[in-house]
Amino acid sequence: MYRWKVFWLAILAGAYIGLGAAFFLSVGGQMPGVQSTNLGLQKLVLGAFGLPMSLGLILVCGAELLTANSAYISAAVFEVNCCLHLFDVWLFQNLTCEVVASRMTVLLQCISVHFWCMRTCHSACSCGT
Numbered sequence: 765m766y767r768w769k770v771f772w773l774a775i776l777a778g779a780y781i782g783l784g785a786a787f788f789l790s791v792g793g794q795m796p797g798v799q800s801t802n803l804g805l806q807k808l809v810l811g812a813f814g815l816p817m818s819l820g821l822i823l824v825c826g827a828e829l830l831t832a833n834s835a836y837i838s839a840a841v842f843e844v845n846c847c848l849h850l851f852d853v854w855l856f857q858n859l860t861c862e863v864v865a866s867r868m869t870v871l872l873q874c875i876s877v878h879f880w881c882m883r884t885c886h887s888a889c890s891c892g893t
Contacts, residue, residue, distance in 0.1 A: 767861050770828055774862040777827035778869030784818025786877075830862045 792810030799806040822829060837854055841847075 771861045771865045773828035774865035775869050777822050778866045780821040781818045782873040788814030
């Protein structure tokens with residue numbers, strides 16, 4: 765797979781993980797009534813919307829995660845379908861592309877959440893700043 769394709773698919777995977785985290789906090793974390801009466805139900809909802817939704821999106825939409833790619837190439841090396849030299853080159857290239865892409869995605873998500881929180885905080889005037 766080409767490096768640019770891995771790069772964009774890793775950005776897409778990071779965006780899906782961020783979307784799942786935002787959904788996790790906005791749905792499961794905003795249930796104070798249920799939390800005070802039934803903590804187990806609130807934890808069930810909290811756990812059902814976070815990482816499982818993100819991984820489902822990644823699986824259905826075909827984004828790339830480093831863990832899955834590393835498992836594929838490790839299995840190929842152990843079954844002697846790939847030599848170690850190709851494994852080292854592939855791992856370095858793929859690791860570099862996916863780490864850079866994930867850092868970019870995290871940075872963009874942090875900036876967008878920061879500006880969204882600043883906008884809503886100043887409009888509601890309840891954050892203490």
